[in-house]
Amino acid sequence: MFDFLEGYDLWEAFWTTVQLTVLSAVGSLIWGTMLAAMRVGPVPLMRGFGTAYVNIVRNIPLTVIILFASLGLNQTLGISLGSDQVDTTNFRLAVLGLIVYTSAFVCEALRSGINTVPVGQAEAARAIGLNFTQVLTLIVLPQAFRSVVGPLANVLIALTKNTTVAAAIGVAEAALLMKEMIENEAQLIAISAVFAFGFVCLTLPTGLILGWVSKKVAVKR
Amino acid sequence: MKLRKVTAASAAVLALALTATACGSDDKDSDSADTGSGGSKKITIGIKFDQPGIGQKTPQGYEGFDVDVATYVAKQLGYSANQIQWKEAKSADRETMLQRGDVDFIAASYSINDERAAKVDFAGPYLLAHQDVLIRADDDSIKTPKDLNDKKLCSVTGSTSAQNVKDKLAPKAQLQEYPTYSACLTGVQSGQLDALTTDDSILAGYAAQANFKGKFKLGGFKMTNENYGIGVKKGSDLKAKIDTALEKMVADGAWEKAVTANFGPANYKNEPAPKIGNIVK
Numbered sequence: 001m002f003d004f005l006e007g008y009d010l011w012e013a014f015w016t017t018v019q020l021t022v023l024s025a026v027g028s029l030i031w032g033t034m035l036a037a038m039r040v041g042p043v044p045l046m047r048g049f050g051t052a053y054v055n056i057v058r059n060i061p062l063t064v065i066i067l068f069a070s071l072g073l074n075q076t077l078g079i080s081l082g083s084d085q086v087d088t089t090n091f092r093l094a095v096l097g098l099i100v101y102t103s104a105f106v107c108e109a110l111r112s113g114i115n116t117v118p119v120g121q122a123e124a125a126r127a128i129g130l131n132f133t134q135v136l137t138l139i140v141l142p143q144a145f146r147s148v149v150g151p152l153a154n155v156l157i158a159l160t161k162n163t164t165v166a167a168a169i170g171v172a173e174a175a176l177l178m179k180e181m182i183e184n185e186a187q188l189i190a191i192s193a194v195f196a197f198g199f200v201c202l203t204l205p206t207g208l209i210l211g212w213v214s215k216k217v218a219v220k221r
Numbered sequence: 222m223k224l225r226k227v228t229a230a231s232a233a234v235l236a237l238a239l240t241a242t243a244c245g246s247d248d249k250d251s252d253s254a255d256t257g258s259g260g261s262k263k264i265t266i267g268i269k270f271d272q273p274g275i276g277q278k279t280p281q282g283y284e285g286f287d288v289d290v291a292t293y294v295a296k297q298l299g300y301s302a303n304q305i306q307w308k309e310a311k312s313a314d315r316e317t318m319l320q321r322g323d324v325d326f327i328a329a330s331y332s333i334n335d336e337r338a339a340k341v342d343f344a345g346p347y348l349l350a351h352q353d354v355l356i357r358a359d360d361d362s363i364k365t366p367k368d369l370n371d372k373k374l375c376s377v378t379g380s381t382s383a384q385n386v387k388d389k390l391a392p393k394a395q396l397q398e399y400p401t402y403s404a405c406l407t408g409v410q411s412g413q414l415d416a417l418t419t420d421d422s423i424l425a426g427y428a429a430q431a432n433f434k435g436k437f438k439l440g441g442f443k444m445t446n447e448n449y450g451i452g453v454k455k456g457s458d459l460k461a462k463i464d465t466a467l468e469k470m471v472a473d474g475a476w477e478k479a480v481t482a483n484f485g486p487a488n489y490k491n492e493p494a495p496k497i498g499n500i501v502k
Contacts, residue, residue: 179379
């Protein structure tokens, strides 16, 4: 029944998907946190930048961002992100595009977490002489992160599935292999089902584990 | 009460709009029945909408070699041009569309191979194409297929041509995959990529486009044989009729005319018309 799978390296394709997901997740967590810090910070210019970034980027379709990274940055401007191999360049461009896009959502999730921290916490921290960076990193963010594990898990699951867009610029991940297989084998439904199952295998445990973590670390108020 | 009035009003508007459109389509049907020879019967044909020279949807209608062949075949089957309904047949959907009966036949750069022949029947072939490369007109570094090995090639994601490059033709070449051929051309034009590879008939169509004229040339390597056939539902009696129509098309010169009209400007040397049922491996 599954003889159409023969001769294709599903593991390698899904491994690329996992790599895309993990690297983009780490990148967008860092950049998203910085954006959130800007949006709650005291400098108007940075607040403005954070707000503008989030509102612009999250309203652009991911396909457009990724295709722009490849056609605009790479093909037209000649930026290759330090590699002369087409494969590596595409992979890096895809990670870049995914980080740019996902960090907007991470930022908003985190900002909602910051809003759950009672104002008294920040006021008390300022009263004992901590500056803005210290208030944020020592007092507010640790509590904020603990309350947004659930929403961030959502973002991570969305990111996992969004990596399929990287097929548009030729990164050899799961969705690209799926297109290849459909072209060769003419078995649309069976092949789609296999790949859908693969993605469920990746995202279901993510959701379950992070759901458990989120209960475990939530700040009881 | 106010809300209810609004609802009633919008319902009335909706009903009016529906009847109005219904009238519109009725008119259209009776119109075509008057002009057409065989009453209001229609034939649905699957073609590509996005391949210049093969099958392309333009503001003026549909044009390309596949469109010309399909129109001729439909005429032989007893349908005039305005009784044809064109439907987009994307590569991945073609077998399903035939099996479900969404279309009567498909002429969409449809190469005959064993996997596909197991699911649908093929009439033809009506064109023998080869995988080839499209390179910048001023690029002299690619003369034989071997020169491709350290080059950057581009093709459409998941396509047979892309897989051929990876597996057989130039395993050492770097391959960029994009969703469309036009995206590939951006890179080839700017020099980030060296060649676009797919069937020469499709490449010829691109090179013949007004905005690319003189910028690209065909490599002229015959790397594979692609036998374009017309796909019909398995066991359909259309196969024999289409075969006859294709034979007639070649015999009365319409085939040659269609080839010159669609691929001519690109300096593309076509193969002679293939014999029906003769699949070149």
